[in-house]
Amino acid sequence: xxxxxxxxxxxxxxxxxxxxxxxxxxxxxxxxxxxxxxxxxxxxxxxxxxxxxxxxxxxxxxxxxxxxxxxxxxxxxxxxxxxxxxxxxxxxxxxxxxxxxxxxxxxxxxxxxxxxxxxxxxxxxxxxxxxxxxxxxxxxxxxxxxxxxxxxxxxxxxxxxxxxxxxxxxxxxxxxxxxxxxxxx
Amino acid sequence: xxxxxxxxxxxxxxxxxxxxxxxxxxxxxxxxxxxxxxxxxxxxxxxxxxxxxxxxxxxxxxxxxxxxxxxxxxxxxxxxxxxxxxxxxxxxxxxxxxxxxxxxxxxxxxxxxxxxxxxxxxxxxxxxxxxxxxxxxxxxxxxxxxxxxxxxxxxxxxxxxxxxxxxxxxxxxxxxxxxxxxxxxxxxxxxxxxxxxxxxxxxxxxxxxxxxxxxxxxxxxxxxxxxxxxxxxxxxxxxxxxxxxxxxxxxxxxxxxxxxxxxxxxxxxxxxxxxxxxxxxxxxxxxxxxxxxxxxxxxxxxxxxxxxxxxxxxxxxxxxxxxxxxxxxxxxxxxxxxxxxxxxxxxxxxx
Numbered sequence: 001x002x003x004x005x006x007x008x009x010x011x012x013x014x015x016x017x018x019x020x021x022x023x024x025x026x027x028x029x030x031x032x033x034x035x036x037x038x039x040x041x042x043x044x045x046x047x048x049x050x051x052x053x054x055x056x057x058x059x060x061x062x063x064x065x066x067x068x069x070x071x072x073x074x075x076x077x078x079x080x081x082x083x084x085x086x087x088x089x090x091x092x093x094x095x096x097x098x099x100x101x102x103x104x105x106x107x108x109x110x111x112x113x114x115x116x117x118x119x120x121x122x123x124x125x126x127x128x129x130x131x132x133x134x135x136x137x138x139x140x141x142x143x144x145x146x147x148x149x150x151x152x153x154x155x156x157x158x159x160x161x162x163x164x165x166x167x168x169x170x171x172x173x174x175x176x177x178x179x180x181x182x183x184x185x
Numbered sequence: 186x187x188x189x190x191x192x193x194x195x196x197x198x199x200x201x202x203x204x205x206x207x208x209x210x211x212x213x214x215x216x217x218x219x220x221x222x223x224x225x226x227x228x229x230x231x232x233x234x235x236x237x238x239x240x241x242x243x244x245x246x247x248x249x250x251x252x253x254x255x256x257x258x259x260x261x262x263x264x265x266x267x268x269x270x271x272x273x274x275x276x277x278x279x280x281x282x283x284x285x286x287x288x289x290x291x292x293x294x295x296x297x298x299x300x301x302x303x304x305x306x307x308x309x310x311x312x313x314x315x316x317x318x319x320x321x322x323x324x325x326x327x328x329x330x331x332x333x334x335x336x337x338x339x340x341x342x343x344x345x346x347x348x349x350x351x352x353x354x355x356x357x358x359x360x361x362x363x364x365x366x367x368x369x370x371x372x373x374x375x376x377x378x379x380x381x382x383x384x385x386x387x388x389x390x391x392x393x394x395x396x397x398x399x400x401x402x403x404x405x406x407x408x409x410x411x412x413x414x415x416x417x418x419x420x421x422x423x424x425x426x427x428x429x430x431x432x433x434x435x436x437x438x439x440x441x442x443x444x445x446x447x448x449x450x451x452x453x454x455x456x457x458x459x460x461x462x463x464x465x466x467x468x469x470x471x472x473x474x475x476x477x478x479x480x481x482x483x484x485x486x487x488x489x490x491x492x493x494x495x496x497x498x499x500x501x502x503x504x505x506x507x508x509x510x511x512x513x514x515x516x517x518x519x520x521x522x523x524x525x526x527x528x529x530x531x532x533x534x535x536x
Contacts, residue, residue, distance in 0.1 A: 027215070028215065028218050031215060031219040032219070033512075034229065034512075034515075034516075035218070035219055035220035035226065035228050035229075036227075036228065036229075037227055037228070037229055037232055037508065037509035037513060038508060038509070039501070039508045040508075041508045041509075041511065042493055042501060042508045042511060045511075111489065111518065111522070112487065112488060113489070113491070113494065119497045120496065120497035122314055124314075130487075131487055131522035131523075131525040132525065134487075134519075134522050135522055135523040135525075139523075153208050153211060156207060156208060156211070157204050157207075157208050160200070160203065160204045160207060161200075164203060165197065165200050
């Protein structure tokens with residue numbers, strides 16, 4: 001699933017950075033909203049739902065782009081364990097980006113809450129009312145959120161490792177802009 | 186071209202520190218947002234835990250208003266609410282209702298005559314898929330002015346310190362107004378004879394986008410008959426549920442939904458403060474309770490009557506309670522549905 005291209009295609013890079021902002025905001029909003037009873041609670045919940053659906057839509061577009069444009073190859077001298085980690089982390093991140101909004105949507109459906117996006121716009125229920133389903137989905141949403149944040153921290157640590165320690169060009173495959181140094185080369 | 190990678194053996198402290206700092210700061214920010222670094226923050230967890238009786242919560246049940254009975258019926262809007270709110274539920278027509286009569290206690294087995302506060306939860310759905318949920322009580326005002334005050338009330342009433350309530354009242358003198366109703370207000374022998382009040386203020390948004398601060402009440406068609414509580418105690422622990430079941434079986438019970446609009450300056454942020462009696466009211470429709478069903482197998486069992494589930498055309502106001510209630514109800518719902526096997530006699534509970 002690689003291409004000879006040295007960088008991800010421009011729409012892929014745009015989506016990556018846009019979604020990075022969305023997903024980090026989403027995780028902070030999620031963990032913040034369940035820890036407060038102030039009016040911030042409602043504001044955060046009202047952002048959480050439409051933002052989650054936006055992330056789902058963007059993730060599906062991104063997956064399509066990935067299948068079309070593929071990914072630039074990893075440096076050939078990258079040690080096997082790091083290569084494995086890099087590839088595995090992408091599967092994990094895609095799985096979380098797509099499953100978390102669906103789990104949230106399903107969780108609200110299984111509790112028979114209306115899934116209001118904004119104003120009178122709401123999504124249909126995707127599951128029947130069920131305490132058992134709700135409990136499974138609610139727990140999954142909770143624990144996967146922490147797993148998601150931990151994965152992102154590892155992702156950030158890894159890319160900084162590639163940039164600052166190995167400087168092997170992997171950061172540049174997704175960098176929004178190239179540094180002057182690289183443009184000149 | 187990329188630069189050739191540095192030798193993996195030459196460990197450089199600077200970059201490693203930068204990586205550790207970035208990850209560390211992000212993790213601390215996350216922990217702060219989650220409240221882990223702020224033990225003083227009033228979280229839904231704390232608020233819900235404070236509701237529990239000394240022996241712990243009744244597993245599988247709502248953490249408050251734990252005793253209740255389901256009903257179904259209709260809301261028939263007369264169209265007069267449309268001038269105040271563009272919510273479809275106020276357009277003339279008849280809409281299905283799911284609800285629950287309940288008692289303001291965390292004990293699902295509390296004898297009916299021992300519980301002062303009676304409540305009504307309701308969900309009204311309109312054909313466009315929107316929903317309006319509300320949970321009202323028969324008290325004319327809320328016991329305290331703020332969610333923090335409510336937490337302190339729960340803490341004080343559960344405290345072993347004999348002076349705890351006195352200290353609480355000193356800090357929250359508004360509680361005395363509530364006590365006036367709790368001690369001196371009439372008791373009735375039926376859920377059908379109670380008036381149920383939103384207490385919280387909301388905003389109605391009309392067709393032009395203008396907002397109207399309002400509260401609402403369900404006013405019973407049945408004539409309330411005052412019965413002293415010691416008389417009610419003789420009627421058995423579940424007389425309210427038995428009475429409403431027989432009463433509705435004999436004929437549907439009705440309430441009119443009356444909306445009260447605030448004057449400028451009326452206290453919308455404090456449900457402990459009643460608005461003056463001369464405020465403009467609009468009767469917007471009629472609730473008809475047509476069928477009673479035991480909660481155990483009833484349609485209201487797994488419904489959270491979250492007062493912030495609102496159609497477009499109704500929003501929350503500067504009243505801090507709906508947000509606090511929503512946060513706490515959600516926590517209660519997540520806990521009790523995960524404990525469904527503890528709920529007596531349900532399909533899942535039987536296992």
